[in-house]
Amino acid sequence: MNFAEASTLINDEIEKLNWNIEPEGLYAPVQHILSNGGKRLRPSILLMTSSIFTQETSHAIAPAIGVEIFHNSTLLHDDLMDGATLRRNQETVHVKWNDNTAILSGDAMILLASKFMCNCPSQYLKPVLEVYNKIALEVCDGQQYDMDFEQRTDVTINEYLQMIELKTAVLLAGSIKIGAILGGASVGDQDKLYRFGVNLGLAFQMVDDLLDVYGDEATFGKEIGGDIASNKKTFMLISAMDRASGQTREKLQGWLHAETFNRDEKIKEVTAIYNALGIKQLAEEKAEAYFHQSLEALSQLSVQNETVTQLADLATQMLKRNN
Amino acid sequence: MNFAEASTLINDEIEKLNWNIEPEGLYAPVQHILSNGGKRLRPSILLMTSSIFTQETSHAIAPAIGVEIFHNSTLLHDDLMDGATLRRNQETVHVKWNDNTAILSGDAMILLASKFMCNCPSQYLKPVLEVYNKIALEVCDGQQYDMDFEQRTDVTINEYLQMIELKTAVLLAGSIKIGAILGGASVGDQDKLYRFGVNLGLAFQMVDDLLDVYGDEATFGKEIGGDIASNKKTFMLISAMDRASGQTREKLQGWLHAETFNRDEKIKEVTAIYNALGIKQLAEEKAEAYFHQSLEALSQLSVQNETVTQLADLATQMLKRNN
Numbered sequence: 001m002n003f004a005e006a007s008t009l010i011n012d013e014i015e016k017l018n019w020n021i022e023p024e025g026l027y028a029p030v031q032h033i034l035s036n037g038g039k040r041l042r043p044s045i046l047l048m049t050s051s052i053f054t055q056e057t058s059h060a061i062a063p064a065i066g067v068e069i070f071h072n073s074t075l076l077h078d079d080l081m082d083g084a085t086l087r088r089n090q091e092t093v094h095v096k097w098n099d100n101t102a103i104l105s106g107d108a109m110i111l112l113a114s115k116f117m118c119n120c121p122s123q124y125l126k127p128v129l130e131v132y133n134k135i136a137l138e139v140c141d142g143q144q145y146d147m148d149f150e151q152r153t154d155v156t157i158n159e160y161l162q163m164i165e166l167k168t169a170v171l172l173a174g175s176i177k178i179g180a181i182l183g184g185a186s187v188g189d190q191d192k193l194y195r196f197g198v199n200l201g202l203a204f205q206m207v208d209d210l211l212d213v214y215g216d217e218a219t220f221g222k223e224i225g226g227d228i229a230s231n232k233k234t235f236m237l238i239s240a241m242d243r244a245s246g247q248t249r250e251k252l253q254g255w256l257h258a259e260t261f262n263r264d265e266k267i268k269e270v271t272a273i274y275n276a277l278g279i280k281q282l283a284e285e286k287a288e289a290y291f292h293q294s295l296e297a298l299s300q301l302s303v304q305n306e307t308v309t310q311l312a313d314l315a316t317q318m319l320k321r322n323n
Numbered sequence: 324m325n326f327a328e329a330s331t332l333i334n335d336e337i338e339k340l341n342w343n344i345e346p347e348g349l350y351a352p353v354q355h356i357l358s359n360g361g362k363r364l365r366p367s368i369l370l371m372t373s374s375i376f377t378q379e380t381s382h383a384i385a386p387a388i389g390v391e392i393f394h395n396s397t398l399l400h401d402d403l404m405d406g407a408t409l410r411r412n413q414e415t416v417h418v419k420w421n422d423n424t425a426i427l428s429g430d431a432m433i434l435l436a437s438k439f440m441c442n443c444p445s446q447y448l449k450p451v452l453e454v455y456n457k458i459a460l461e462v463c464d465g466q467q468y469d470m471d472f473e474q475r476t477d478v479t480i481n482e483y484l485q486m487i488e489l490k491t492a493v494l495l496a497g498s499i500k501i502g503a504i505l506g507g508a509s510v511g512d513q514d515k516l517y518r519f520g521v522n523l524g525l526a527f528q529m530v531d532d533l534l535d536v537y538g539d540e541a542t543f544g545k546e547i548g549g550d551i552a553s554n555k556k557t558f559m560l561i562s563a564m565d566r567a568s569g570q571t572r573e574k575l576q577g578w579l580h581a582e583t584f585n586r587d588e589k590i591k592e593v594t595a596i597y598n599a600l601g602i603k604q605l606a607e608e609k610a611e612a613y614f615h616q617s618l619e620a621l622s623q624l625s626v627q628n629e630t631v632t633q634l635a636d637l638a639t640q641m642l643k644r645n646n
Contacts, residue, residue, distance in 0.1 A: 081422075141349060
C-alpha cells in the first residue's frame with residue numbers, strides 16, 4: 001500500500017463520519033477542523049505500516065482515525081493558545097466560534113480519539129493503548145516545553161531536539177508503531193519502526209524549520225520568516241548563537257533583544273547571519289543525518305517488501321518537500 | 324467497605340502520586356487541583372461497588388483514580404470557561420497560572436485519566452473503556468447543553484433533566500458500573516447499578532439546586548442564590564415559569580429580564596415566588612422520587628450484603644446533606 005492509496009482510504013473514511021449530531025455546538029467544530037484537509041500523514045503511515053505485515057488492514061482504520069482526531073485536537077487547542085486566526089486557510093475554531101467552544105470541542109476530540117483507538121481487535125487493545133496513551137501525553141509535554149522555551153534565553157540544542165521529539169516526532173513514531181502492532185509485527189520490528197518514525201519526525205521538523213527561513217512563500221503556504229521574527233529557539237537560531245562571535249554575535253543579540261523592528265529587515269539580516277555562519281548547511285546535514293537513521297532502522301526490519309520500499313519513498317518525499 | 328474506608332483509601336493513593344515531574348508547568352497544576360480535596364465521591368463509590376462482588380478491590384484503584392482525574396479535568400476547564408476564580412477556597416488554575424496552562428494541563432489530565440483507566444486486568448479492559456469513553460464524552464455533551472441553555476429562554480424541564488443527567492449523573496453512574504465490572508458483576512447487576520447511579524446523580528443535582536436557594540450559606544460553603552441571580556434554568560426556575568400565571572408570572576418575567584438589579588432583592592423576591600408556587604416542595608418531591616428509584620434499583624441486585632446497605636446509607640446521606 002503506497003501513501004496515495006492509504007491517504008485516499010483515510011480521507012474516504014473520515015468523510016463518512018457523521019458529525020451532524022447533537023449538541024451541534026460541540027460537534028460542528030469537530031466537523032470543521034476534520035474536513036479541513038491536511039496531509040493525513042499520521043493515519044496514512046499507520047495504515048501503510050500495518051500493510052507491511054498483513055493484508056487485513058481494515059481493523060487499523062479506526063485507530064488510524066483516532067490518531068488523526070487526536071492530532072487535530074492538539075491543533076485546535078494550540079491555535080487557541082497561540083491566538084492563531086487561520087489554519088489551512090480557514091478560520092480557526094476559536095475565531096469562527098469562541099474560546100469556550102474551542103476548549104470544549106478540543107476536549108471532546110481527545111475523548112473521541114481514545115474511543116476510536118479502542119475500536120480494534122481485543123488482543124491488540126492493551127499494547128495499542130499503552131503506546132497511544134504514552135505518546136499522547138508526550139505531545140502535551142512537548143507543547144509545554146515549547147511554551148516554556150519562549151520565556152527562556154538559554155535553551156540548548158539538545159533541549160530543542162528533545163522538545164521537538166516530544167511535540168512532533170513521537171506522534172508520528174507512535175502511529176507507526178500502532179500500525180505495526182495491528183499488523184501483528186514482532187516487538188523487534190515494532191521498535192525498529194518506532195525508531196524509523198522518531199528519526200523521520202525529527203528530519204521532518206528540521207526541514208520545516210529550514211522552510212520557514214529558506215522556503216518559497218507561494219509553495220510553503222505560509223509567511224516566510226515567522227520563526228526569526230518571533231525569536232523561536234529553533235535548531236538554527238540556537239546553532240547560530242553557539243557559532244557566532246564578535247560583531248556577528250552582537251548583531252544577532254541586537255536583533256533578538258530589539259523590542260521594535262522592521263519585520264522584513266530583521267528576517268533579512270538574521271538570514272544573512274545564518275548564511276555567513278553556514279547554518280543552512282548545518283541544518284540540512286542534521287536533517288540528512290536523521291533521514292539516514294530513519295532509513296537505517298527501516299532496512300533492519302525482518303520483512304522487506306513493497307510497502308517497506310513505499311515507506312522509504314514517502315520518507316524521501318517528506319525530506320525533499322517544499323511545503 | 325463503607326464510604327469512609329473507601330475515601331480514605333482513595334485519598335491515600337492520590338497522595339502517593341508523584342506530580343513532581345517535568346515539565347513542571349504541566350504537572351504542578353495537576354498536583355494543585357488533585358491535592359485540593361473534594362469528597363472523592365466517584366472513585367470511592369466505584370471502589371465500594373467493586374467490593375460488593377469481590378474482596379479483591381486492589382485492581383479497581385487505578386481506574387477509580389482515573390475517574391477522579393477526569394472529573395477534576397472537567398472542573399479545571401469548566402472553571403476556565405466560567406471565569407471562576409476560586410475552587411474549594413483555592414485559586415483556580417487559570418488564575419494561579421494562566422489560561423494556556425489551564426488548557427494544556429486539563430488536556431494532560433484527560434489523557435492521564437485514560438492512562439489510569441487502562442491500568443486494570445486485561446479481561447476487563449474493553450468493557451471498562453467502553454463505559455468510560457461513553458460517559459466521558461457524555462459529560463462534554465452535558466456541558467455543551469448547559470452552555471447552550473444559557474442563551475435560550477425556552478428550555479423545558481425534560482431538556483434540563485437530560486442535561487444534568489449527562490453533565491452530572493452519568494459520570495457517577497459510569498463510575499459505579501466500572502466498579503461493578505471490575506468486581507466481576509453480571510451484566511444484569513451492572514445495569515441495575517448504573518440505574519442506581521443515574522437516579523442518585525439526578526437526586527444529588529436536585530438537592531444541589533435546592534441548596535443553592537434554600538441552603539445555609541455557612542454550611543453550604545458557597546453563596547446562596549447564585550442560580551437565581553444568573554437566571555440559571557434549573558428545575559425550579561423552569562417549574563416556576565410553568566406554574567406562574569397573572570401577576571406572579573409578570574413579576575418573575577420582570578426579574579428574569581432585569582438588566583440591572585439589586586442582587587439580594589432579586590434572590591429574595593424570586594425565592595418568595597418559588598415559595599408561593601410550592602416550588603420547594605415540588606423539587607423535594609422530585610429529588611425523593613429519584614432517590615427512591617435509585618434504592619429500588621439497588622434492591623433488585625442479585626447480591627445483597629453489607630456493602631449494598633452501605634451504598635444505600637451513602638445515598639441517604641447524599642440526599643439529606645446540607646453542603
